[in-house]
Amino acid sequence: MRIAITHTTTYRSTGASRAIQALRLTPPAGPSQAVLSWQVRTQGAGAPLRYTDAFGNAVELVASQGPVTDVEIVAEGVVETTETAGVVGHTGEAMAPAVCLRQTRLTEPDDAIRTFAESCRRHGILASLHAILDGLHEQVAYDTTATTSETTAAAAFAARRGVCQDHAHIFIAAARTLGIPARYVTGYMLTDGGESVAHHAWAEALAPDLGWIGFDPANGQCPTDRYIRLAIGLDAIEAAPVRGMRLGGASEQMEVVVSVAQQGQSQSQSQKQQ
Amino acid sequence: MLGRTASSLFWMTRYMERAENIARLTQVGHRISMTPDSTGGYREDWKSTLASAGCLDAFAARGTTLSAAEAQRFLVFDRDHPSSIRACLEAARNNGRSVRTALTREMWEALNSTWIAFAAIDPAGVGPGAMAELLDWVRQRSGQFRGAMLGSLLRDEGFHFCQLGTFIERADNTARILEVKYNVLLPAYEAMGGERDLHQWDTILRSLSAVSAYRYFYRDRIRPRTLAEFLMLRPEMPRSLRFCCDFIAPSLASLATMTGGGTQSLPVGEALASDMRVADLDDILRGGLREYLGEFLNRNAAVAQATAADYHFD
Amino acid sequence: MLKKQAYSTGNATVCFDEMLNEDHTPRAPYRTLFDWLLRQTPSGIRAKQAEADAIFRRLGITFAVYGSAESNERLIPFDLIPRVIAAAEWRFLERGIEQRVRALNAFLHDIYHRQEIVRAGRIPSDLVNGNDAFLPQMMGFDPPRGVYSHIIGTDIVRTSEDGFFVLEDNLRTPSGVSYMLENRETMMHLFPEMFAAHRVAPVERYPELLRQTLQSVAPAGCDGDPTVAVLTPGIYNSAYFEHAFLADQMGVELVQGADLEVADGALWMRTIRGRARVDVLYRRIDDAFIDPLNFRPDSMLGVPGLFDLYRAGRVTLANAPGTGIADDKAVYAYVPDIVEFYTGEKPILKNVATFRCSNPEERAHVLTHLEELVVKEVHGSGGYGMLIGPRSTRQQRIDFAARIRANPSNYIAQPTLALSTCPAFAAGGVGPRHVDLRPFVLVGDRVRVVPGGLTRVALKRGSLVVNSSQGGGTKDTWVLED
Numbered sequence A: 001m002r003i004a005i006t007h008t009t010t011y012r013s014t015g016a017s018r019a020i021q022a023l024r025l026t027p028p029a030g031p032s033q034a035v036l037s038w039q040v041r042t043q044g045a046g047a048p049l050r051y052t053d054a055f056g057n058a059v060e061l062v063a064s065q066g067p068v069t070d071v072e073i074v075a076e077g078v079v080e081t082t083e084t085a086g087v088v089g090h091t092g093e094a095m096a097p098a099v100c101l102r103q104t105r106l107t108e109p110d111d112a113i114r115t116f117a118e119s120c121r122r123h124g125i126l127a128s129l130h131a132i133l134d135g136l137h138e139q140v141a142y143d144t145t146a147t148t149s150e151t152t153a154a155a156a157f158a159a160r161r162g163v164c165q166d167h168a169h170i171f172i173a174a175a176r177t178l179g180i181p182a183r184y185v186t187g188y189m190l191t192d193g194g195e196s197v198a199h200h201a202w203a204e205a206l207a208p209d210l211g212w213i214g215f216d217p218a219n220g221q222c223p224t225d226r227y228i229r230l231a232i233g234l235d236a237i238e239a240a241p242v243r244g245m246r247l248g249g250a251s252e253q254m255e256v257v258v259s260v261a262q263q264g265q266s267q268s269q270s271q272k273q274q
Numbered sequence B: 001m002l003g004r005t006a007s008s009l010f011w012m013t014r015y016m017e018r019a020e021n022i023a024r025l026t027q028v029g030h031r032i033s034m035t036p037d038s039t040g041g042y043r044e045d046w047k048s049t050l051a052s053a054g055c056l057d058a059f060a061a062r063g064t065t066l067s068a069a070e071a072q073r074f075l076v077f078d079r080d081h082p083s084s085i086r087a088c089l090e091a092a093r094n095n096g097r098s099v100r101t102a103l104t105r106e107m108w109e110a111l112n113s114t115w116i117a118f119a120a121i122d123p124a125g126v127g128p129g130a131m132a133e134l135l136d137w138v139r140q141r142s143g144q145f146r147g148a149m150l151g152s153l154l155r156d157e158g159f160h161f162c163q164l165g166t167f168i169e170r171a172d173n174t175a176r177i178l179e180v181k182y183n184v185l186l187p188a189y190e191a192m193g194g195e196r197d198l199h200q201w202d203t204i205l206r207s208l209s210a211v212s213a214y215r216y217f218y219r220d221r222i223r224p225r226t227l228a229e230f231l232m233l234r235p236e237m238p239r240s241l242r243f244c245c246d247f248i249a250p251s252l253a254s255l256a257t258m259t260g261g262g263t264q265s266l267p268v269g270e271a272l273a274s275d276m277r278v279a280d281l282d283d284i285l286r287g288g289l290r291e292y293l294g295e296f297l298n299r300n301a302a303v304a305q306a307t308a309a310d311y312h313f314d
Numbered sequence C: 001m002l003k004k005q006a007y008s009t010g011n012a013t014v015c016f017d018e019m020l021n022e023d024h025t026p027r028a029p030y031r032t033l034f035d036w037l038l039r040q041t042p043s044g045i046r047a048k049q050a051e052a053d054a055i056f057r058r059l060g061i062t063f064a065v066y067g068s069a070e071s072n073e074r075l076i077p078f079d080l081i082p083r084v085i086a087a088a089e090w091r092f093l094e095r096g097i098e099q100r101v102r103a104l105n106a107f108l109h110d111i112y113h114r115q116e117i118v119r120a121g122r123i124p125s126d127l128v129n130g131n132d133a134f135l136p137q138m139m140g141f142d143p144p145r146g147v148y149s150h151i152i153g154t155d156i157v158r159t160s161e162d163g164f165f166v167l168e169d170n171l172r173t174p175s176g177v178s179y180m181l182e183n184r185e186t187m188m189h190l191f192p193e194m195f196a197a198h199r200v201a202p203v204e205r206y207p208e209l210l211r212q213t214l215q216s217v218a219p220a221g222c223d224g225d226p227t228v229a230v231l232t233p234g235i236y237n238s239a240y241f242e243h244a245f246l247a248d249q250m251g252v253e254l255v256q257g258a259d260l261e262v263a264d265g266a267l268w269m270r271t272i273r274g275r276a277r278v279d280v281l282y283r284r285i286d287d288a289f290i291d292p293l294n295f296r297p298d299s300m301l302g303v304p305g306l307f308d309l310y311r312a313g314r315v316t317l318a319n320a321p322g323t324g325i326a327d328d329k330a331v332y333a334y335v336p337d338i339v340e341f342y343t344g345e346k347p348i349l350k351n352v353a354t355f356r357c358s359n360p361e362e363r364a365h366v367l368t369h370l371e372e373l374v375v376k377e378v379h380g381s382g383g384y385g386m387l388i389g390p391r392s393t394r395q396q397r398i399d400f401a402a403r404i405r406a407n408p409s410n411y412i413a414q415p416t417l418a419l420s421t422c423p424a425f426a427a428g429g430v431g432p433r434h435v436d437l438r439p440f441v442l443v444g445d446r447v448r449v450v451p452g453g454l455t456r457v458a459l460k461r462g463s464l465v466v467n468s469s470q471g472g473g474t475k476d477t478w479v480l481e482d
Helices: A095-103 A111-119 A123-138 A153-159 A164-178 B001-030 B041-052 B058-060 B067-076 B085-098 B105-119 B127-151 B157-180 B185-192 B195-207 B213-218 B222-233 B241-259 B265-278 B280-285 B289-310 C004-008 C030-038 C042-059 C087-111 C124-129 C177-190 C191-197 C206-216 C240-250 C308-313 C323-327 C336-342 C360-368 C392-405
Strands: A002-026 A034-045 A049-052 A057-081 A087-089 A182-189 A199-207 A211-215 A229-233 A242-260 A269-274 C078-085 C151-160 C164-172 C228-231 C253-255 C260-263 C264-271 C276-279 C280-283 C316-318 C373-378 C385-387 C411-415 C421-426 C430-439 C439-444 C448-450 C454-458 C472-479
Touching: A002 A034, A002 A153, A002 A182, A002 A229, A002 C260, A049 C308, A057 A229, A057 C260, A057 C308, A057 C323, A095 C124, A111 A123, A111 A153, A111 A164, A123 A164, A123 A199, A123 A211, A123 C151, A153 A164, A164 A182, A164 A199, A164 A211, A199 A229, A199 C042, A211 B001, A229 C421, B001 B041, B001 B067, B001 B085, B001 B127, B001 B157, B001 B289, B001 C264, B041 B067, B041 B157, B058 B067, B067 B085, B085 B105, B105 B127, B105 C206, B157 B195, B157 B222, B185 B222, B195 B213, B195 B222, B213 B222, B222 B241, B241 B289, B265 B289, B265 C030, B280 B289, B289 C448, C004 C078, C004 C430, C030 C078, C030 C191, C042 C078, C042 C177, C078 C087, C078 C177, C078 C421, C078 C430, C078 C454, C087 C151, C087 C164, C087 C323, C087 C336, C087 C439, C124 C260, C164 C323, C177 C191, C177 C206, C177 C240, C177 C454, C177 C472, C206 C228, C206 C240, C206 C280, C206 C439, C240 C253, C260 C276, C260 C308, C264 C308, C308 C316, C360 C392, C385 C392, C421 C454, C421 C472
Parallel strands: C078 C472, C228 C253, C228 C280, C280 C316
Antiparallel strands: A002 A057, A002 A242, A034 A057, A049 A057, A087 A211, A182 A199, A182 A229, A199 A211, A242 A269, C151 C164, C151 C430, C151 C439, C260 C264, C264 C276, C373 C385, C373 C411, C421 C430, C430 C454, C439 C448, C454 C472
16 A cells, blocks of 8 residues: 655744754655655754664754754655555564563553453463453553653553553553563554544564564554554654754744545545644 | 853852952951941941942841841851852852863862862851951962962963953952942042041052052042042052953953954953043043943943853853 | 781781781782881871872862762872782783773673674573663664773772682773872872882873773764863762863863754864864763763753764764673673683683572572672662671671562672782771772773772771772772883
8 A cells, every 4th residue: 555644743942042853754664664755854953964773763863053943844755555464574673672571661560560461471472462452452441631641551551541652552561571572663554534543653562483563552453554664662752753852942832743645545634733 | 162161260260359359348347347436337337348249138138137247257158148258269169170171280279279278167266366367368369379370371262261250350349349439439528528538448448459559659648539540540550440451351352363253252342441541530520430330330241241152151 | 117017917807918928028019118118107107198188189189978968079098008019910910801891892792783692592681681781772883993891990809819800890981090190190299219119110191092092983984183072970970070180181171061062963062162073972971861862851961962973973982871781790790701702711800709689599598698798789889788798787687688588689799708908007007908909991992901000998997898988098009010
């Protein structure tokens, strides 16, 4: 499936003397997706510095010299996806899979998550992962008002509600508890409108033979050819498409607009978040 | 040289100069409180000492009753008052410490040993006799620090930032002392005459360590007109406004040459210096002495600000 | 001053003395010093001691003691009597240290790449990949010349004529080298006649060697003379004196985070002439604080984007982030294996036997032998959070046992070593005091070991704790030339 994406991030700040952003806004090529065209443009900042991080993400570092007003970052392009039933395979990045057994501040499990993880233990890794996927989809409701970007897996699991970030964090916490390497993925999803969102996040876990496999607990399924992988990390902070800091200034607003459309068709949706 | 280094050198010498000035003012206050009552009693004298040190409001904000002991403690030892001698010596030393590599060993040793010795003093154990000695010691140490600087520091950018800190602070200090006592320098005041005036004029000279210098230079009794001229306009008097400006402007010019910068600071510094060179006392008195001093303080502060902007202090 | 009989019985326990043989004759390297000590008078030594203290205080050689609010800058006590190491002894140590630092750098390169040592089953995966000191962000990155730890301090103790043990490797931001240099300066000032009587290998080239080492690891794209700067947390850091001292001696800028910025694909320092590029940053700030954009967001000490710049190969950080995994106390037990794995040789320097409390059998042994062991926190440093079994009270052992049971993987234990003693100036004359040794190693285009190091001495009679925060002092360390 050929999918066109435009992802615009705008920072509006007053009086900042300097600002710096690390962008993870370039989708990687892999068995599930080929990148036909892609570019990232930044207005209001100097030339980007590019490198590949430990997870294989293409990073661009952009810095703006003050006084900083608006910075607009646009990532857009076309990606050809292939249906692989969620299997991403061995992706060849530098990161040792065993590192993905580490819990982070956001994924650190509590007793409730550990108990849940144990209840999902099956014969075989794949079966266990699917048990976690189904269990979470059943037990944790989708609710955009219950959590924030700082909410931990344990807190979201206790509340039994959250957004895709929380679902992914709990999934990762539980998989790691069972000794299965797991990681966080941010990306895009082509939807039919309604409650789903274009800017999405899910998890990937490692099965010995198949390699990395995607699991989307918010939707209770493995990623299809409607999913596009963008960036990977141990948790949402590390996999954030845009991570920024500024020096000075009174206030800052970030606005994200994502539009995802199947090429050659009229179907499209966009999402705004502030 | 880092912008922060320049900033620290500038503030190091400013604080050292301020410590010396506060010591001198406190000595004068101390001396007055030992002489027979003048106009409003010793309270008024300490009030004017605090005003000259630029900290009357800060003292009043404490809500403590004004007494000789309390004023001295405040000026010398107070940990929370940023212009106490203690705070100045500590700030000078910490600024020096943060740019240790830009100082010579002689400068650092003078700075560091002064702070270590001062910090070890128990204020409660300092009686009136010891206080006079302590204040003398502070002035000596400041002199020693400056001597170490003049004798050992390479004449590069760092030296000029040190010079700017010293002379901008000194000019500020002299102008403040004159501003507080401007009324006794007016010609109308002389006409009233009397012993009391002599006491006021003597106080001003002592506050600037200029009693014998004045006598030597004018070979005459103290008159308000010559006194004002001496402290504002004479290039020979090392604490006069003119003298300070004569050192500020060349340092700004040297910095501009060395760095290819100084676009903001050099014009304001040179304008102030050239105005001081041609200033006429009668003009000043006609325009108002107090107003003149107020404007000088503003222009002097503007030189400091422009220097910080030019050389990336902030 | 020195009374042979009293000195020989001065040791509280049986241990190796570096000056006197058991028959009270001096060991060869100490012969001249021994004669000199016999000639000294207490008042003469006291006068020199006062002179030395005054020099250190005037120079501002102080260190901050954590947790003591009042007078938080103290002098580290300096003991006048030098420690002497024979040329042959030094050659042995030098070979051992060099082997060890090469192996540890190879280990770092391996675990941040293919992790062959883990694949080979020589070290447990979780010990590396699950370790807080392991920095996942470093994986797949090639630092210039493949060097991770450029500046290393190796803590060595001695127990017999040829019994040298490595107690600890310091591969993060080891400190103390300024004391090595200033101690030597002070000694040369106070006792010129002793230097005339000994052939003491010079240490004063260290700053120049450090600068050469740092310049040799400049980023590949750097042309011309690389610009080096020293990054300090500021004047309130316990080792600030050393940061300033080294910058000064190398003739480079001493910078703080606020002086630096990342822009246009480079690191810049703000100078009075505008911005100037920095190629190599000798950073004396812990990993977590170097970059608030990538690590602790609340850090005010670092520079946002610095790590991105580093990974993009635009600036060199010395030491590299993530080197702490190689001096982790839990990894320490594996260092002999690490040396063998990467060099194919037997380790020249021995490790101290180490019990890991994470292992149930070893833990059981530790808990039943607390009286004989030294127990350390895996992540502790500076002598805080440790139990010295033979000197502990019953209550202390009960408390420590509880702490070990609550969090076993946080503790290791080692037998109490009979650290060697050296003569030190004490109230009653000259007495034997326990010492350790930290030589400093530089790794860049080649390995450079300065002949000498920092000798730390436990100035309390019988004490084994040499840390300055716990009442230890320092001595000049003389490596004799043949």
